[in-house]
Amino acid sequence: MSLPLPPSPSSGGKNSGGPNNKDNKLKPTEPAVRNAWxxxxxxxxxxxxxxxxxxxxxxxxxxxxxxxxxxxxxxxxxxxxxxxxxxxxxxxxxxxxxxxxxxxxxxxxxxxxxxxxxxxxxxxxxxxxxxxxxxxxxxxxxxxxxxxxxxxxxxxxxxxxxxxxxxxxxxxxxxxxxxxxxxxxxxxxxxxxxxxxxxxxxxxxxxxxxxxxxxxxxxxxxxxxxxxxxxxxxxxxxxxxxxxxxxxxxxxxxxxxxxxxxxxxxxxxxxxxxxxxxEDAVVSEAMVREFTTLAPGDSLRRAAEVLLATSQQDFPVVLSEEVVGVLSRNQLLRGLAQEGDTAYVAGTMSRDIVFAGPNDDLEPVMMNPNGVQKAPVLVRGADGHLIGMVTMENLMEFMTLRQIARARDESERDRA
Ligand SMILES: [Zn+2]
Structure with missing residues (x-):
C-alpha cells in the first residue's frame, strides 16, 4: 500500500500538528535505519x-x-x-x-x-x-x-x-x-x-x-x-x-x-x-466499533478461520476483558508457516500495543515521526475496556469520507 503521508523530502515526516500537541501517550516506533547511507x-x-x-x-x-x-x-x-x-x-x-x-x-x-x-x-x-x-x-x-x-x-x-x-x-x-x-x-x-x-x-x-x-x-x-x-x-x-x-x-x-x-x-x-x-477529529469518530477479538489460548487455526470469516486484518487479543496483545495478518501467516496451526496465539502475537482514549485527538495518535502509525491503535474507554480500534484501512476510509464531505461543502459554498 502506498503511504498517504509520505515523509516530505525537505522536512521529514512533518505530519503531526503544531508544536503544542506533543503530550500524546504514544511511544513512537524507533525510526528505521533512516540514515544508513x-x-x-x-x-x-x-x-x-x-x-x-x-x-x-x-x-x-x-x-x-x-x-x-x-x-x-x-x-x-x-x-x-x-x-x-x-x-x-x-x-x-x-x-x-x-x-x-x-x-x-x-x-x-x-x-x-x-x-x-x-x-x-x-x-x-x-x-x-x-x-x-x-x-x-x-x-x-x-x-x-x-x-x-x-x-x-x-x-x-x-x-x-x-x-x-x-x-x-x-x-x-x-x-x-x-x-x-x-x-x-x-x-x-x-x-x-x-x-x-x-x-x-x-x-x-x-x-x-x-x-x-x-x-x-x-x-x-x-x-x-x-x-x-x-x-x-x-x-x-x-x-x-x-x-x-x-x-x-x-x-x-x-x-x-x-x-x-x-x-x-x-x-x-x-x-x-x-x-x-x-485535523480536529477525535479517535472515536474514526474508530471501528465492531470487530472480533481472539484469546491468547486460541490456536492459530482458529485465528485463520476468523481471518477468512471477517475482513479484519488485525485482531486484539483479550484475556478476561484485558487486552494483552495484537495479532496482525502478517504475524498470523508467519506463525502458521513456522509453528503450524496448532500453536497458540499467545506465542505469535505482538505485545507492543498502542492505546488511545476515545476523545484523544486523532492526528497525533495516528501519526508517528515517520508518518503514519502502521500498527492498529486500540481504543480503551474510561473503565479500561476495549471499545474500538483504528487501523490503517479505516483511517483511509475516514479520510476519504471527510474529503468528499469537504468537497461538497466547498462546491455548495461556491454556488451560494
Ligand atoms: Zn534552506
Missing part, C-alpha cells in the same frame, strides 16, 4: 548533522581531481562550502527549535542540505524558519566581503559569464563569497519546497489558510521546476548565459534539483491534504 559528523544543539555518502563521493572526487589541477585551494573551498551549507541548515534548525519544533537531523547532500523538522510549522513560524537559512549565507557573505575588501580583493562578479568565473584570480575566499551569494539567490527562488517557495507558502497561508496556500505554492513550484528542468537540459536559456550568478544552461545538477522540487511539491501537497483530513 549517512555519516554523522557533528551534533549541534542535540541535532545530529550527517553527511550523505554521495557528498563524501563528491569530496573525494573533488580532492582527487584537485591534485591534478589547483591543489589544496579547491579542497579548502569545498570544505568551506560544505560548512556554509551546514550553517544554512543549522539556521533553519535552530530557529525551528526556538519555536518548539523537534529537529530530527540535518543531512548534507551534494545538491544541498535538508533539515528534517518533525512537525508542520505554523505559517508565521515557517516564514522565519525558511528565511533563517538564506539569512545565514547573507551574514557569511557580508563577513567574507569585509575580509576581502580589507585586503582589496573583492572581485567583480558581474564580469563573470554564466557561472564560469572569469577575469579574476580564484582564491578559496572569493569562491566562497560567490557561492554564498549564489546560495542566497538560488534558495530564494519561489519554487516550493525550496526556501523561497516556503516563504511564499507562509505568506499565502497567513491569508488563505495552509491547504490553499500549499496548493498555490506547489503549483508555482512545479511550474518553476519545469522551467528549471528545461534550462538544465539546455533547451532554452541562451539569453541568460551571461547573467551573473546564472548557471550555464545545460547543467545536469539543475535537472536533478528540478526533479526534486517537482516531486517534492506534490508530496508536500499530499501530506498537507492528508493532515487536513484528520
Amino acid at each position: 549517512s555519516l554523522r559528523i557533528a551534533t549541534v544543539s542535540g541535532i545530529p548533522i550527517q553527511l550523505h555518502f554521495t557528498f563524501l563521493l563528491m569530496i573525494i572526487w573533488f580532492a582527487a581531481s584537485s591534485i591534478a589541477t589547483t591543489g589544496a585551494g579547491l579542497v579548502l573551498f569545498t570544505l568551506g562550502l560544505f560548512t556554509c551549507v551546514a550553517l544554512h541548515e543549522l539556521g533553519h534548525a535552530l530557529v525551528a527549535q526556538r519555536f518548539g519544533y523537534t529537529v530530527r537531523d540535518i543531512v548534507l547532500y551534494p545538491i544541498g542540505g535538508v533539515a528534517s523538522i518533525e512537525q508542520s510549522p505554523r505559517a508565521r513560524h515557517e516564514l522565519l524558519i525558511a528565511i533563517a537559512g538564506p539569512a545565514v549565507n547573507v551574514v557569511i557573505a557580508l563577513i567574507l566581503t569585509g575580509i576581502l575588501s580589507a585586503t582589496g580583493q573583492v572581485p567583480d562578479f558581474t564580469q563573470t559569464q554564466g557561472g564560469a568565473l572569469a577575469g579574476f584570480e580564484k582564491t578559496p575566499l572569493r569562491l566562497l563569497l560567490y557561492a554564498n551569494i549564489a546560495l542566497v539567490l538560488f534558495n530564494m527562488i519561489p519554487a516550493f519546497p525550496m526556501d523561497g517557495g516556503r516563504v511564499l507558502r507562509a505568506l499565502l497561508a497567513l491569508r488563505l489558510g495552509k491547504l490553499r496556500a500549499t496548493r498555490i505554492a506547489a503549483g508555482v513550484g512545479q511550474f518553476v521546476a519545469v522551467l528549471m528542468g528545461l534550462y538544465g537540459l539546455g533547451i532554452f536559456g541562451r539569453p541568460f548565459a551571461n547573467v551573473p550568478f546564472f548557471p550555464a544552461p545545460g547543467n545536469f545538477s539543475l535537472l536533478i534539483i528540478a526533479l526534486f522540487v517537482f516531486f517534492g511539491a506534490s508530496q508536500e501537497l499530499q501530506a498537507e491534504q492528508s493532515q487536513e483530513m484528520v
Whole structure:
C-alpha cells in the first residue's frame, strides 16, 4: 500500500500538528535505519548533522581531481562550502527549535542540505524558519566581503559569464563569497519546497489558510521546476548565459534539483491534504466499533478461520476483558508457516500495543515521526475496556469520507 503521508523530502515526516500537541501517550516506533547511507559528523544543539555518502563521493572526487589541477585551494573551498551549507541548515534548525519544533537531523547532500523538522510549522513560524537559512549565507557573505575588501580583493562578479568565473584570480575566499551569494539567490527562488517557495507558502497561508496556500505554492513550484528542468537540459536559456550568478544552461545538477522540487511539491501537497483530513477529529469518530477479538489460548487455526470469516486484518487479543496483545495478518501467516496451526496465539502475537482514549485527538495518535502509525491503535474507554480500534484501512476510509464531505461543502459554498 502506498503511504498517504509520505515523509516530505525537505522536512521529514512533518505530519503531526503544531508544536503544542506533543503530550500524546504514544511511544513512537524507533525510526528505521533512516540514515544508513549517512555519516554523522557533528551534533549541534542535540541535532545530529550527517553527511550523505554521495557528498563524501563528491569530496573525494573533488580532492582527487584537485591534485591534478589547483591543489589544496579547491579542497579548502569545498570544505568551506560544505560548512556554509551546514550553517544554512543549522539556521533553519535552530530557529525551528526556538519555536518548539523537534529537529530530527540535518543531512548534507551534494545538491544541498535538508533539515528534517518533525512537525508542520505554523505559517508565521515557517516564514522565519525558511528565511533563517538564506539569512545565514547573507551574514557569511557580508563577513567574507569585509575580509576581502580589507585586503582589496573583492572581485567583480558581474564580469563573470554564466557561472564560469572569469577575469579574476580564484582564491578559496572569493569562491566562497560567490557561492554564498549564489546560495542566497538560488534558495530564494519561489519554487516550493525550496526556501523561497516556503516563504511564499507562509505568506499565502497567513491569508488563505495552509491547504490553499500549499496548493498555490506547489503549483508555482512545479511550474518553476519545469522551467528549471528545461534550462538544465539546455533547451532554452541562451539569453541568460551571461547573467551573473546564472548557471550555464545545460547543467545536469539543475535537472536533478528540478526533479526534486517537482516531486517534492506534490508530496508536500499530499501530506498537507492528508493532515487536513484528520485535523480536529477525535479517535472515536474514526474508530471501528465492531470487530472480533481472539484469546491468547486460541490456536492459530482458529485465528485463520476468523481471518477468512471477517475482513479484519488485525485482531486484539483479550484475556478476561484485558487486552494483552495484537495479532496482525502478517504475524498470523508467519506463525502458521513456522509453528503450524496448532500453536497458540499467545506465542505469535505482538505485545507492543498502542492505546488511545476515545476523545484523544486523532492526528497525533495516528501519526508517528515517520508518518503514519502502521500498527492498529486500540481504543480503551474510561473503565479500561476495549471499545474500538483504528487501523490503517479505516483511517483511509475516514479520510476519504471527510474529503468528499469537504468537497461538497466547498462546491455548495461556491454556488451560494
Ligand atoms: Zn534552506
